[in-house]
Amino acid sequence: MIGEAKRYVESQTSLRPKIGIVLGSGLGAFADELNDRVEIPYSEIPGWPPATAVGHAGRLIVGKLGDLDAAVMAGRAHLYEGNTPSQVTYGVRVLGSLGVRAMVFTNAAGGINLALERGGLVVISDHINLQGCNPLVGPNDDSLGPRFPDMSEAYSRPFRLIAKEVAAELCIPLSEGVYAAMLGPSYETPAEIRYLRTIGADVVGMSTVLEVIAANHMGMTSLGISCVTNMAAGVLPQKIHHEEVLETGAMVRDTLVLFLKALAPRLVGQVTEQPSQKS
């Protein structure tokens, strides 16, 4: 099925993306930056699960960012929508088979670390998978990657350094922290947030980690960027609403677009200089 999806995407564009960017809830605006773009609804791509979450567009956009061929997933599949881990990681698998070597995963997240603020951007240093599943469970497809992939640098250190450099150049405040992934779709309780803080999480969300596992499995180099769309449960004396998440996404939209536009070519430059090794 992945092969069919790859051939379908290749039949729609002559571009051959080297970088893939996944846009999280309310963060879809970046797709408009691509020139010569084709927009392929997920429903047209063989095997691709629909993105049903509010604030997720559900399109694969392939286009040019300057000289760079890029693929943007506007909308992703979540476990909480009833998708299986292999559906959640399908898009990443297809991008990998298209030849993408560098991935940027963006997401909306709740701020657990009290030093964070609503609207802030966080480069993900590492993750804690509390979703209770792993996309690599089952027979391993050795043509994709190894049975037991290393995850000690799941979020590339060189990519994180580049992200910090680019943010500094653009005067965009950027924190760094650990992302905890919950199944959702209910937001956490205040007790759960205290627990997550105790185990070392700085932000919390409902996506990204399975995709990053699949990307690492395939030897793709990954960067994660969380947008703190709200402070996590119990931090402030107020309830969390999905509208707040989407509103914050809209607030940081222009900053994120600037950041990703400057970042993407530098990341691809890094991967081309030092091709990642699949073990």
Ligand code: HPA
């Ligand atoms: N918790 C989990 N996922 C989220 C949150 C949150 O507070 N905000 C945005 N996504």
